Amino acid sequence: MASIDSELKGEQQVVDGLYRRLDELREQSRRRLAAVRRAGPSGSPQNRSERDAFATLYEDRLAQLESVEDRLAFGRLDLRDGECRYIGRIGLNDEEQTSLLTDWRAPAAQAFYRATAAHPDGVVRRRHLVTAGRRVTGLEDDVLDLDALAEAGIDPASLAGASGEGALLAALGAARTGRMGDIVATIQAEQDAVIRSPLTGALVVQGGPGTGKTAVALHRAAYLLYAHRRLLERSGVLMVGPTRTFLRYIDQVLPSLGETGVVTATIADLYPGVEARGTEPAEVARLKGSAVMASVVRRAVRQRQRVPQRATRVRVDGRTVVVRPQDVAAAIARARRQNRPHNQARVTFVRDMLARLAEQYVQQLGWDVPPEDRAEIIEDLRTTREIRIALNLAWMPLTPQGLLTDLWTKPHRLEAAAPQLSADERAALARPADAPWTPADVPLLDEAAELLGEDDQAARAQARADAERQAAEVEYARQVLRSTGAGDLVSAEALAGRFASTGPSLTTAERAAADRTWTYGHVVVDEAQELSSMAWRALLRRVPTRSLTIVGDVAQTSAPGGTHDWAAMLDPLLRGSWRMAELTVNYRTPAVVAAAARRVALAAGLPVSPQTSARDVPDALTFERVTDAEQLATAAARAADRLAVEVADAAGAGRVAVVATADQAAQVRAALAAAGRAVPVGDVVDLQAPLVVLTPAQSKGLEFDVVVLVEPAQVLAASAGDLYVAMTRPTHALHVLHARDLPEGFVDPS
Ligand SMILES: Nc1ncnc2c1ncn2[C@@H]1O[C@H](COP(=O)(O)OP(=O)(O)OP(=O)(O)O)[C@@H](O)[C@H]1O
Numbered sequence: 001m002a003s004i005d006s007e008l009k010g011e012q013q014v015v016d017g018l019y020r021r022l023d024e025l026r027e028q029s030r031r032r033l034a035a036v037r038r039a040g041p042s043g044s045p046q047n048r049s050e051r052d053a054f055a056t057l058y059e060d061r062l063a064q065l066e067s068v069e070d071r072l073a074f075g076r077l078d079l080r081d082g083e084c085r086y087i088g089r090i091g092l093n094d095e096e097q098t099s100l101l102t103d104w105r106a107p108a109a110q111a112f113y114r115a116t117a118a119h120p121d122g123v124v125r126r127r128h129l130v131t132a133g134r135r136v137t138g139l140e141d142d143v144l145d146l147d148a149l150a151e152a153g154i155d156p157a158s159l160a161g162a163s164g165e166g167a168l169l170a171a172l173g174a175a176r177t178g179r180m181g182d183i184v185a186t187i188q189a190e191q192d193a194v195i196r197s198p199l200t201g202a203l204v205v206q207g208g209p210g211t212g213k214t215a216v217a218l219h220r221a222a223y224l225l226y227a228h229r230r231l232l233e234r235s236g237v238l239m240v241g242p243t244r245t246f247l248r249y250i251d252q253v254l255p256s257l258g259e260t261g262v263v264t265a266t267i268a269d270l271y272p273g274v275e276a277r278g279t280e281p282a283e284v285a286r287l288k289g290s291a292v293m294a295s296v297v298r299r300a301v302r303q304r305q306r307v308p309q310r311a312t313r314v315r316v317d318g319r320t321v322v323v324r325p326q327d328v329a330a331a332i333a334r335a336r337r338q339n340r341p342h343n344q345a346r347v348t349f350v351r352d353m354l355a356r357l358a359e360q361y362v363q364q365l366g367w368d369v370p371p372e373d374r375a376e377i378i379e380d381l382r383t384t385r386e387i388r389i390a391l392n393l394a395w396m397p398l399t400p401q402g403l404l405t406d407l408w409t410k411p412h413r414l415e416a417a418a419p420q421l422s423a424d425e426r427a428a429l430a431r432p433a434d435a436p437w438t439p440a441d442v443p444l445l446d447e448a449a450e451l452l453g454e455d456d457q458a459a460r461a462q463a464r465a466d467a468e469r470q471a472a473e474v475e476y477a478r479q480v481l482r483s484t485g486a487g488d489l490v491s492a493e494a495l496a497g498r499f500a501s502t503g504p505s506l507t508t509a510e511r512a513a514a515d516r517t518w519t520y521g522h523v524v525v526d527e528a529q530e531l532s533s534m535a536w537r538a539l540l541r542r543v544p545t546r547s548l549t550i551v552g553d554v555a556q557t558s559a560p561g562g563t564h565d566w567a568a569m570l571d572p573l574l575r576g577s578w579r580m581a582e583l584t585v586n587y588r589t590p591a592v593v594a595a596a597a598r599r600v601a602l603a604a605g606l607p608v609s610p611q612t613s614a615r616d617v618p619d620a621l622t623f624e625r626v627t628d629a630e631q632l633a634t635a636a637a638r639a640a641d642r643l644a645v646e647v648a649d650a651a652g653a654g655r656v657a658v659v660a661t662a663d664q665a666a667q668v669r670a671a672l673a674a675a676g677r678a679v680p681v682g683d684v685v686d687l688q689a690p691l692v693v694l695t696p697a698q699s700k701g702l703e704f705d706v707v708v709l710v711e712p713a714q715v716l717a718a719s720a721g722d723l724y725v726a727m728t729r730p731t732h733a734l735h736v737l738h739a740r741d742l743p744e745g746f747v748d749p750s
Helices: 002-038 045-067 107-114 165-173 189-195 213-227 229-235 244-250 282-289 292-302 325-337 342-365 371-382 385-394 400-409 411-417 423-429 441-452 457-484 492-499 508-513 533-541 566-574 591-603 629-647 662-674 712-718 720-727
Strands: 073-079 084-088 099-103 123-132 135-143 202-207 237-240 262-265 312-316 319-323 522-525 548-552 578-583 621-625 656-659 691-694 704-710 730-738
Touching: 002 045, 002 073, 002 084, 002 099, 002 123, 002 135, 073 107, 084 107, 099 107, 107 123, 107 189, 123 165, 189 213, 189 578, 202 213, 202 566, 213 229, 213 237, 213 522, 213 548, 229 508, 244 262, 262 508, 282 292, 282 423, 282 441, 282 533, 292 400, 292 411, 292 441, 292 533, 312 385, 319 342, 319 385, 325 342, 325 385, 342 371, 342 385, 342 441, 371 385, 400 411, 400 441, 411 423, 441 533, 533 566, 566 578, 591 621, 591 720, 591 730, 629 656, 629 662, 629 691, 629 704, 629 730, 656 662, 662 691, 662 704, 704 712, 704 720, 712 720, 712 730
Parallel strands: 084 099, 202 548, 202 578, 237 262, 237 522, 522 548, 621 730, 656 691, 656 704, 704 730
Antiparallel strands: 073 084, 073 123, 123 135, 312 319
8 A cells, every 4th residue: 555655656746747847838838929929010021920920839839738737647658678658648858858758649659558468569567647637646557568577677566456447437437528528548459540540541430339439530630630740730630520519519629639720510511601501301401412413413514504596696896796506516515625614614615606706707897807906806795795695695604502592493494404303302402592501502512613613714823823922931931940949849831821921820720611622631520421422522522632531330320311331332432442440349338228229229220330338337227108198298307307416416517418309309398498497499509508408310429427218219210320329328327218119129138
């Protein structure tokens, strides 16, 4: 015992030293930031932008140092050669550049997550440090190489509680706060292999509920930014999640790992300038997401390149020119051969037609016209209203919004563009002109934008100028970094990005989020089973290198148009070029609940992944039958109210969710309100509330201490995936309320 106390004391000293160093570095960044700010808004524009860039740099560094306060150091490796290495949230060096703390993402930290007694990888002992604030409150040791203990100078009497499980189980059993936390101290070996998998190519991570897919996806993003900083800092990393609520649920994880540069978005956010908040029937969303829509949009664009039935005669300066169908046909064919987007190819079409009309005009003059006069004639023709109308009718300049609005609001346009759809399907797509955009419209807008392009002459000139300026700025930033010695904080490219002397200085993430054509260095997709074919097409445009992490569970699909089979969805899109990893341990759901969920899912024919549960909790699955279905909502409200009181802990953690179909959910909310307990309403889920009422789709990806599931038969009737999702949200207990018989699998036959 005395020996453990002295071990604790020894570790406390080390941890104190690490926090001291952290405080020093914070102070240093604060001083540098203050000095830069003191310099005031004077000097040349170049000086000013350099100063702004440095101010942002120190602000970011400070934010990073502030964010790693909690559990700064959580591990220690004792190696065979006597070296002792501390593992933490970030790397810290002393003033002589000697390493004090190793970043968890560094190769030198890998053994902390991977070494086993069978493969100790040079590690004699792995120690978990348990901390509360800055205090070391506990230690846990895994001895990996008993024979080498003495060799490494470790006294066996100094070993603390010899299991590595404690830290993990403590993390898993903790009450939920409504926000996801990081798992950096307890990443398991199979998760670590996914996190550190190479950057290139598409990696699919399939795993049942609670296997840590989201956690792993986030830690992988942080790892990749660390291991490939120079590459990814410039191009950015995009993380796609299913809902805004989900993105809020995870939004503290990356900052707590010291990373703030990841762009997070739902598919509905991918088209800058469009807020897709409309809703529509599932069947319509499914149709809009299906691969056939790619050809519908393509055909809709081509239909706007049209040969007129009749010739149009136009008087220009006393002469007559004729817009002839055969000329239009030839000009269209020529412009199409260029294989460029509609609005860009239109420039060729118009130029060609004007040259033809000018030729007619010149013929009528009867003399040779010098080139400068011909240019004037062309300009006259171009600005003649009737000609402009005739050319527009043949090749209309279009916006993606205009094209899609026409399709949804003009049945003849949709019929012409979508002959492969039935009349009923086309009728389902119709909507009023002022209806808001829906999430399923977004990939279609993106598809249209890709086919339409912009009139890009000005854009291309701008891009050339930008590229030249960027190259000059990177070179300048390199010089600045050499002279200031700040090279370990930021790359020349990232610093140059912030030099931009016009407008506010934007981070890569901000610039990427505002630009539809931005291509990311890596894209992480969570709950990827929900993406439709059209959504995948839109997403893949943003990552031409196909460097992707795709995490999901094909048994949990609820989106219309999502997938139950990775190969069926991804093979056509990625030409079969993707690799798969599986996660097999459920860290969330108590074993008895997980087993019931699995039986129910299998009985419903879902493609369930094999998994084991990391822990069990007594009495985790309970049932309550009400005789009258009318009483369900009141009974659910009563149970939820009681359970919310039971799970609430002194620190304000502890969360309960009632999960029910939309109709039932509304009734439960009303019952709760009548009983004096108001719960948040609306589509955006309040993650801080101790008690929420959700539909299964809203609960996707989230977790709660206790879930009250209302009438599973009703949830199943809507979607088996939804029922599987709902059953696997709790970390402690699932309370099932039902009036109808329970679906097959709920009760253990054995
Ligand atoms: N190695 C670990 N250490 C501690 N906690 C972990 C670990 N792995 C996962 N967890 C915890 O398990 C819970 C489930 O993780 P996560 O939400 O990432 O699972 P998921 O596979 O995305 O689940 P779902 O498919 O149901 O959305 C989270 O609370 C997470 O913090």
